Amino acid sequence: MKKEKDTQVNEETQEVERFNVIFRIQHVIMFTTFLLLAFTGWGLKYAELKDVSSWWIRIWGGPKTAGIIHRTAGITMLLDFLFHVVYVGYLLLTGKMKIRKETTVIPLPKDVVDVIHNFLYFIGIAKTKPKFGRFSYAQKFDYWAVFWGMFIIGLSGLCLAFPVQASAFMPEWTTGWIWQLIAVMHSDEALLAIVFILFWHFYNEHLKPEVFPMSWVWLTGRISLKEMKHKHPLEYELMMKEKRE
Amino acid sequence: MVKRISIVLSLILLVPVFAYGEDIAGCIVCHNAMAGKIEYNGKVIDLNVDARRFEISVHGAFACTECHERFHENPHTPADNPVTPDVKKLSEEVAIKAKADPVALAACSKCHEDEYRDVLDSVHGRNVVKKGKADGALCLDCHGSAHYITKKNDKESPVNRWKVVETCGKCHGNEKLAKEYGIAKHVMNSYYESFHGKKYILGHKRAPTCVSCHGYHDIKSKDDPTSPVFGTNKIKTCGHCHKGANKKFVAAITHKDPGPIPHYAEKGLIILTMSVIAFTVLHVLLEAYSDIRDVLFRRRKEVEHEEGKGYSG
Numbered sequence: 001m002k003k004e005k006d007t008q009v010n011e012e013t014q015e016v017e018r019f020n021v022i023f024r025i026q027h028v029i030m031f032t033t034f035l036l037l038a039f040t041g042w043g044l045k046y047a048e049l050k051d052v053s054s055w056w057i058r059i060w061g062g063p064k065t066a067g068i069i070h071r072t073a074g075i076t077m078l079l080d081f082l083f084h085v086v087y088v089g090y091l092l093l094t095g096k097m098k099i100r101k102e103t104t105v106i107p108l109p110k111d112v113v114d115v116i117h118n119f120l121y122f123i124g125i126a127k128t129k130p131k132f133g134r135f136s137y138a139q140k141f142d143y144w145a146v147f148w149g150m151f152i153i154g155l156s157g158l159c160l161a162f163p164v165q166a167s168a169f170m171p172e173w174t175t176g177w178i179w180q181l182i183a184v185m186h187s188d189e190a191l192l193a194i195v196f197i198l199f200w201h202f203y204n205e206h207l208k209p210e211v212f213p214m215s216w217v218w219l220t221g222r223i224s225l226k227e228m229k230h231k232h233p234l235e236y237e238l239m240m241k242e243k244r245e
Numbered sequence: 246m247v248k249r250i251s252i253v254l255s256l257i258l259l260v261p262v263f264a265y266g267e268d269i270a271g272c273i274v275c276h277n278a279m280a281g282k283i284e285y286n287g288k289v290i291d292l293n294v295d296a297r298r299f300e301i302s303v304h305g306a307f308a309c310t311e312c313h314e315r316f317h318e319n320p321h322t323p324a325d326n327p328v329t330p331d332v333k334k335l336s337e338e339v340a341i342k343a344k345a346d347p348v349a350l351a352a353c354s355k356c357h358e359d360e361y362r363d364v365l366d367s368v369h370g371r372n373v374v375k376k377g378k379a380d381g382a383l384c385l386d387c388h389g390s391a392h393y394i395t396k397k398n399d400k401e402s403p404v405n406r407w408k409v410v411e412t413c414g415k416c417h418g419n420e421k422l423a424k425e426y427g428i429a430k431h432v433m434n435s436y437y438e439s440f441h442g443k444k445y446i447l448g449h450k451r452a453p454t455c456v457s458c459h460g461y462h463d464i465k466s467k468d469d470p471t472s473p474v475f476g477t478n479k480i481k482t483c484g485h486c487h488k489g490a491n492k493k494f495v496a497a498i499t500h501k502d503p504g505p506i507p508h509y510a511e512k513g514l515i516i517l518t519m520s521v522i523a524f525t526v527l528h529v530l531l532e533a534y535s536d537i538r539d540v541l542f543r544r545r546k547e548v549e550h551e552e553g554k555g556y557s558g
Contacts, residue, residue, distance in 0.1 A: 047443035056445050063449035122531035124538070138528075160440070164487050167494040175496040180507035183440070188514040192521060199525040209536055 018238070024221050026084050033077035038194050040070040045187045067176070074157050081150045103134040104236040107144070111137040117122040133234040138204050149193045156186040271308045271319045273299075288344045299392045312352035312391065329355065338365075338374045342383050353384045353391065363462035368469065380422060387412055387461075404461075407456060410436070410445065413455045429500040436500070451486070458482055458498075 019027070043057040043066065060066040091097035101108060113130075114137045120126035135143070159166035159182050170178050205215045217223055229236045272294075310316060310326070315484040317326040336343075336351035336458050343350045354361040364370045364383060372381030376494055387404055388394050395402045401505065403412045410433075416422050418433040429435070436442040436455070444452035456464075458474055465472035473482040479495035490501070 031314045044440075044443055045448060046444045048437065050446050059448045061446040063444050064451070067444075093484065119528075119531065122535040124535075163497070164491070164494050167491075167497060170497075172493065172496075174500065175493065176499075177503040177506045179497045180503040181510050183482065184507050184511045184514065188511060188518065192514070192518040195518065195522055196525060199529055203532075204530040208532075209540075244291075 014225050015220075016225065016228065017221055018217055018223045018228075019221040021221065022087060024218060025085075026080055027218055029080040030077065032192075033073040033080065034197070036069055036073040037077065038190070039188070040066040040073070041190055044070075045191070071161050074154070074161070078154050078158075079152070081146070100238070101133065103233040105135045105140055105143050107137075109142050111140060131233045132231065132239065133238075134232055136231070138200070142201055142204070145193070145196055149189065152185055152189045153193065156182045156189075160186060248258065269308055272316075275320075276558045285345050289552055292390050302393050302395060304391060304394060309354075312349040313346055314348050314352065315346070331355075335361075339383060341379050342381075349391070350383065350385070350538055357384075360462050367462060367464045368466045369464060380416070380426075382416065386416075407448075409456055410442075410454050417455075430502070432500045434500075457485075 040057075040060050043053040044059070044063075047053050057063050057066050060069060069226070085118070088097065092226070098104065101110070114132065117126055117130040118137075121129050163179075205211060206213060228239075264469040273296045276292060276294045277296040282289050282291045284290075314328045314332065315326050317324075321385065332348060332351045332355060335346040335354055339350050340347040361384070365374055369382040369386075371377050373383060385391060386411075391402050397404050399405060400407070402408065414433045417428055422428065423430060423432070438447065441453050445454060459467075460473055465475075467474050469475060472476075477492065479498065480490055480492060483490040483495045483498055
């Protein structure tokens, strides 16, 4: 009995590292630039609301300064993203990170099953929650949304920032409409990204009762064993199994 | 030359306040107090002149008869004072634009000779003098009444940087005129929705206005080979701001309708955005519901369940 209690206390306080400091810095750069981009881009997207938008842009130092902030933040974000890809590639190649179905961020068929399972739990049909690995489907969605955003918004943003250079790559038959398309892609997908972060990321990592006001993992990088067992049971089980071996 | 000298001399003579004060006083005493408008030759004209605004205008030091050359008597009937020959000739060409006094309309050329010549040779001026239509813009259509013209950088001036787009839009945003002259449809909107226009709205000091690309006094139709926006002329025009602009790049800057692709792409993206919002909002709401439900009705059960699971696993 006493022994059991000790294990429990241990689990309350004992923590494991979930994200190392390099990942944490990447995340801080990502969300800082994201906010800067959203704030400075918003005024331009809704320029037709002249009074509100020009007031808002003045807060950011006027249209010229806001433009410089937007471009600087955009390029920083792209570099941050590229670094992430290279860094993960390095971890995989050196074997410091292994692809396992319990710990990978790669979407698997199980994630689709988990979505359905979770919805069934929400409405009361399923009696238990799905058991997630290191990354739940919600977190995988969050993660890959960044790739989609980088591809669509980042590429179109580069074209808009360097129109003369970009036009060299555009086939002649596209010039009549491609720039409109790029502008639409950039601004509409940016809106999607903002709305997505606002609803999805903010609820899951900030507003949810169990994490409110925020999940501290982004700062400490650590997660308690208890929380891990609760939120990422498959990863926990794998870790325990490896420890025993 | 003689004309120039006479203008300069008369200007010098006009400078002393008392001289012009008396000269203008005879007219302004009535014309400052004329409420309402009258109909003259089928056109509604305003005979009133706001003396205060006139005084602070760039032309505030002029005698009325400097431009209204025909009028000399007070009261001015008949208006038959001899008119400077050049002004007389020009007044006949632009008569269709004048509401009441074509001589006054032509009199701008006495000082602004080069500008006037440019305007007459522009797409606006030719429409008046060659085609005899009243739609082409002359001096007053853009600069406002000659009585109240201020410096072009003055914030009241209709041709200042922050007002000139609106001023062009008086005609170019007019559907009837656009149709008659084959002006690209929604040309104003396509500007306001472009990055150029959006930056302009937000007050970007270097964002181009209509005149930055199209020119002003000597403005030409986009189909005129001398227009700065005709064909390869655009390379130079766009190059003012976009260093290294080439043929491929400048083709993209246009008021032309981009066709269906961006339109449907936008529709597709809106559907995608809406679906993602619908999914995330539904997910968040249902999850919040289940969290609340669990706290109220299932908490104890779940804790027991989890503990059991933890120990057995």
